[in-house]
Amino acid sequence: MIRALRRDRGFVVGAVIAAGMVLVAVTAPLLAALAGQDYTTYHDDLLDSARGGVPIGSFGGISGEHWLGVEPGTGRDLFARLVYGAQVSVGVAVAATFLEVLLGVTVGIAAGLGGRWVDAGLSRLIDLVLSVPVLVMAISLLAIVPQDWPRPLLLAAVIAILGWGGTARISRGETLTLRTREYVAAAQVSGASWGRVARREILPGLTAPILTYAALLLPTNMVVEAGLSFLGVGVRPPTPSWGQMLSSATTWFRADPCYVFFPALLLFLTLLSFVLVANGLRRVLDPRQRAVLR
Amino acid sequence: MTLLQVDDLRISFGDKRAVDGLSFTLPAGGSLGVVGESGSGKSSLALALLGLGGEAAGRIDFDGTDLVTAGPERWRRIRGGQIAMVFQEPLTALSPFHTVGDQIAEVYRLHTGASRRAARARAVEVLAQVHIPDAARRAGAYPHEFSGGMRQRALIAMAIACRPRLIVADEPTTALDVTVQAQILDLLGEVRATTGAALLLISHDLGVVAGSTDSVIVMRRGRMVEQGPTDTVLVAPRADYTRALLDAVPKPGSRDYRPGEPLLRVRDVRKHFRQPRRGSLRQPPPIRAVDGVTLDVHAGETLGIVGESGTGKTTLARMMVGLVRPTAGTITFDGVDIARRRGRSVQMVFQDPLSALNPRRTVGESIADPLRLAGVRDPRPRVEELLERVGLDRGEYDRHPHQLSGGMRQRVGIARAIAPSPRLIVCDEPVSSLDVTTQAQVLALLEDLRRELGLSMVFVSHDLAVLRQIADRVAVLRDGAVVEIGPTAEVYEQPRHPYTRQLLAAVPVTDPAEARRLRALRTAGAG
Amino acid sequence: MIGYLIRRVAGAGVVLLVLSALIYALFYLAPSDPAILTCGKGCTPERLADVRAAMGLDDPIWTQYGHFLQGLFAGRDYPAGPDVRHCPAPCLGYSFETDQPVTALLLDRLPVSASLAIGAEALSLAVGIGAGMLSGLRRFRVLDRVVNGLILAGYTVPVFLVGLLLLLLFCVHLRWLPFPGYVPFTTDPLLWAQNLLLPWVALAVIQSAAYARLTRSGLQETLAEDHIRTARAYGIPERRILWRRALRGALLPLVTLTAVDLAAIMTSAVLTETMFGLPGVGQLLVGAVNQIDLPVVVGVTLLTGLLIVVANAAADLLYAAVDPRVELR
Amino acid sequence: DTTASDAAFDPKTCQGGTLTVLNQGGINHLDPARLYTSGGGNLPSLLFRTLTTRNRQPGEAGTKPAPDLATDLGTPSDGAKTWTYHLRDGIFFEDGTPITSADVKYGIERSFAPELPGGAPYLRDWLAGAAGYQGPYKQPEGIKAIETPDDKTIVFRLRKPEGDFPYLATATQFAPVPKAKDTGAEYEAHPISSGPYQVESYQPKKSLVLVRNKHWSSSVDELRYACPDRIEVTSGLDAAVINQRLVTGAGKDASAVTTDAVVGPEQLAQLGTGSELDKRVTRGEFPSTTYLAFNTKKAPFDNQKVREALSYAINRTSVVNALGGSAVVGASTTFLPPQKALGHQPYDYFPAGDSGNPEKARQVLAEAGLTGLTIDLAYENDDSEGIGPKVASAVQEAFKQAGVTVKLNAIDAATYRDVVGKPATQPGLALATWGADWPSGGPFLIPIFDGRQIITAGGNFNLAQYNDPEVNAEIDAINALTDPAAAAARWGALDAKLGKLALVIPLTHEKDVYLYGKNVKNAYADGWRGQLDIARISVK
Ligand SMILES: Nc1ncnc2c1ncn2[C@@H]1O[C@H](COP(=O)(O)OP(=O)(O)OP(=O)(O)O)[C@@H](O)[C@H]1O
Ligand SMILES: Nc1ncnc2c1ncn2[C@@H]1O[C@H](COP(=O)(O)OP(=O)(O)OP(=O)(O)O)[C@@H](O)[C@H]1O
């Protein structure tokens, strides 16, 4: 299986990038120290205050000291903020996606395997989750929890609680088709309980569609995190996140394009890597796709 | 006059050679059977005749032109217009989004340039010709609204719509039950007689080609092993392989039948399925899949259950293992309600071995599952034993279902069924998706196991020949009810119910002369 | 079918009621008081109490919710200075912030959002299906790669960046289009389309990516099906096979997605609306949330929920219409 | 400073054309009772004439009130406790009915109704015995403290001397409302105009279209030129897009202005480079201060040394940059913004330089025996009011340099004032901003430092909770002055005196830089609000 994965060029590229991102997130303090910068120190001397606070110099103030330039308006080191931003962006998005998949798949399978009434009830619940306006609920939810709860975790939880509907819908649909397969009946005849059927027989069949979906859910969650941070209910300053940087970059779009470019690039690379990894995994997890015969 | 002449045909898929050096001729209006086990290249040949499938080399001379080198325009005219194909799987072979009539009309218009109205009329005409009742109305139905036999008729109707000179039928009856199979084969013969088209009939079933073809080709692994008039080849085969094929055809078994006390008791069991409401608020009447069945399965016997498609065989079988809860009536095993016995003493072998095995798990894992549920800690050694017992390699443990052949898969299914040491095994058409040789092996295995482990068996099949070989007693099912039940020999030799007689008459036989006689009988009866 | 619809409607009703109750509960739990915002700077506690009473906020939360339900089903009277304002059912109340009837606000903004959503969705579908087909047919390998790359890029680029780029390019540099604003379709269809073109494009850049992806995989799957082989065996031209048979099956999954997206654009495309000066439902909602404008939030949420439920039901019906095998259950 | 464009401007011939107003935030109320404006507002003042109005001049001159409906700025008597006004002749509502003093009185009474909340609170406090008045719908007998002896005269009796009454009389609550046309909450759908324009259509937060009011004439209103024939306001736009549209000036945008979208970095980069854009900008100052508010009832801010140390530590350059750079805000060391009308006197008792003096701060803290201090800082979770996360993190970083750890406490913008304005829930340190309701020291210093204004139940602005009888007495004394110049001098002195106590850390004052379209003429920032005055510009 590992060998098959290693032969998949897309997967390898994706895995390398994804691992790189995670590594960057984990070693952010080290990397920042390596650059001799931290993400909080203001450098007012590097900004042109009369011009609204754009970095002095070309390319957003790129210099030997500030490898990727500085943040307009504050002069904080952009490299340090980007590597620290990975912690929140990757962390929250991955955690939220994980929770969403966990919740969605559980409810989806339960609805798919359950009887008429269980299915009807859970389906309405899914409808409810799907029709909740995420922004409103997130803002309201985040407003009522105490200030000192760990923010990124909370964000992940809120995003997940409001966003598992899609996964559940897909899981339910797939389960409904999978449950008619004879191998499910076979497992039942051998005396397997519903839980066991769900785990052993249904779940493996869900991996492919859910993986694909999750790979796309991830960037969506990054964007949601960005939106919430932008609306002031996300991570607290001075903690950076890519999404937040991207949203605040709108005003600097023309005055300092570099400020938009770097977080956008990282976001793109991360998404790319996750899609590639998901594609690779899906191919490998599906034994039929390994031996290509139609 | 020769219509089709094939010379040294080779078909390959990339590196894989599917057909190697095949040569034969087919006269206009003639009929040729192609038989062989699964994977022998039969379908590849059929597709090559239409310029589809793998890369073909050699020569296919159709009506004076070489098809191997034909251009797209020529192909377009030949396909459907000159050579028409009838596919095996009638449900998937028709577009689910269009009505049957539309699909036939489309083909007709394409080749004749007829008006919409004329094409429509032709579609109704051919549908009527293949005996679709009320053809004018049914032409507006979607394929999924047709039964299997009707779909196959529709495909044949499509094939004859443009009056082709050659009809290629690739296993046209494999998915159908005996009576319908007989009807379709008769229909093909009738069509040939009325339209003068030649027929290339592909089947793994010797009985199918026996009654419907003049000459026959026997194929194995892409090569032709024997060729000649049907009468000669099937009666006095020269090749060993052909002989083996003939031997594998189920024969009436001589069985000593000593029934034990009743093990499984089915008492006035009914299963009604609610039908979805469509269009109106009124609840339509339920489907009575099983409607009042009473029977016993005795310890140590094999009870055969036979009937046409849709008569409730599967539903009954599933109720026997507790998968489906009866609407009414009781099923007891050893005096205990079956719903509470599940997972131990009653096991099941399913019809389609591929869909009965989880494609994402290794076969070993699938077999180990019931053992684990029975509390075995390390099931691997026991699973390997079981694999060997059903004639598989220990090494197959780690392979996935798609890596096995159909016969191997069914052996895995059997291994799984016997793993928890059951006392009764319910087999739902365990061999109907297998070709003759494999079928014979699996039947032998089941019989061995039954004797060795002292099992009781319920064996569901639509194939009377199979049941005659394996069953001690036979129950004939029709419309969810048992019309006749008794010892096998009795039912086969002195059928009391007319329906049983009808079934028996439809069984294909490998003796061409006998096959022709039966067919004549049938057509006379129908006419 | 009718029974199905009745069940669907009943289910939707329950979902919407739960939703509105949920929002009331959330607002009750949130540490915020809309009366303070309404009362303004320098509001004294006595004045605040008066204002709160005038807004009906001094009742317990369930009484307030009860009043809301009463308004919804039977209509409701509001004291308003010299006379009483009667708000006929279905009454969603009056905005705390602007004192406008919520139903009127929604009706006013719905056309804007609908224009945005329908156009964007149509464009996304056209582009997405086109691109998906080109790459799905695998006739052009390079194109497949390019489309795939664009699809991924489309997913990541935030809509405000796309929007800004489009504005700069078409309105500032090339000056091909005026800065967008909303012109009702009924006033001038041409101007309506001209003004909405850029927002449509901005949304389509992102949406079409998903559609292209789905079309591509759907097409590849359908083309491998048996009935396509039958069509080929009967000499039906490839083009006809593609358009009449393959696409139909390949596009089915798009139906559900389109329906959900349509509802989503109508209710939550705030950034797009603000950037392109479209006074739509999304703007209304975010403004209301920031101003703790409970009646508007509940109103918009109910509308959102209704749209999504309707969209899902419509998708299911359409599904059943396109694919005769599907049964409604 | 004025631009060159108004050299050839003549109010007599400026009439015609359509003015487009592109705004971010929408008008959410158009009822004069519910509007809270400074000097009658920009757009509202086109519809509502008030007893007095702002003088509508650039610079100094513009900070003074001027008579509008009234013939003069009012006659004080009884030591500025009674103010008498006479209405001028020839004034009509848009329907042609003459405006009487009863209409003005009714307008004020409406603003007391809890059904019509939102207006400025001063009159409830100032008028004698009016605090509990519930508005004309519940109490039709009206307010006793306002008398209308005849159709042309209106007399206000106040609780205490208020020399600033003519400034307050510019508020929209002083606009006449005809009782016969009052529909309560629905009045704002079409308020009856007394000004040069009337409402053609109005959709809150979305759009407002004004057309000429035929019953208004320039002969009875010297201050409003009312040049455009039609004014179309569109709200809910993105600031960056508004400014881009003004720069591009395509089509109708050539005759466009904005009243709330301050220029962003993009335009600032083009300004001052001698480009054409330099001619299309107004620069003004709206008196407003952003500051750090200490709660002196809470440790450690009850310790003046701590407050001083933090005053030394603050880095105003970071704050200025966070708020958009030196073009749009200026660093402040005084609480009163640097405007003569307010009586501004420069002082800097705890010099922090441009970028803070952390050493001095550490030293002061060490002297007080406080090292390793950790404090909470409350701020709005949204940057739109200028007291959001951007400023908070700049402050956090500056204090960090001085060894003080700041824990950030984000509060939902909608509830910020609620939490901070209630002494029970008020945090120790909070970001705050204060703008003048009129250009005088009083509205700046009284709510913030008058000890009798500490409202424990909520709505408090005296965040220091500072109560010094001496200061209170000084405030009363200045309030009684009716000479603005004399008052200004004493306000300035009071501010300078309070500054020594480090009750607040002033951070910045506002500067306003607005772009306007190519066709817009006579655009200059008025001295009162720092914005171009729509009543005076022309698009012809
Ligand atoms: N599309 C394909 N690509 C690669 N190999 C193929 C393809 N189709 C068929 N083959 C191979 O060619 C050989 C002949 O297959 P074919 O389908 O013609 O056999 P068949 O006799 O029709 O078998 P069956 O009875 O199972 O239908 C098989 O080994 C099969 O694996
Ligand atoms: N789950 C179900 N819901 C509704 N109808 C069903 C269901 N299962 C079976 N039926 C119907 O019950 C009848 C009997 O079906 P069953 O599968 O038992 O027949 P069968 O004899 O096994 O046929 P075949 O030979 O085709 O396998 C059929 O008409 C079928 O359509």
Ligand SMILES: [Mg+2]
């Ligand atoms: Mg085949």
Ligand SMILES: [Mg+2]
């Ligand atoms: Mg069956």
Ligand code: NI
């Ligand atoms: Ni594996």
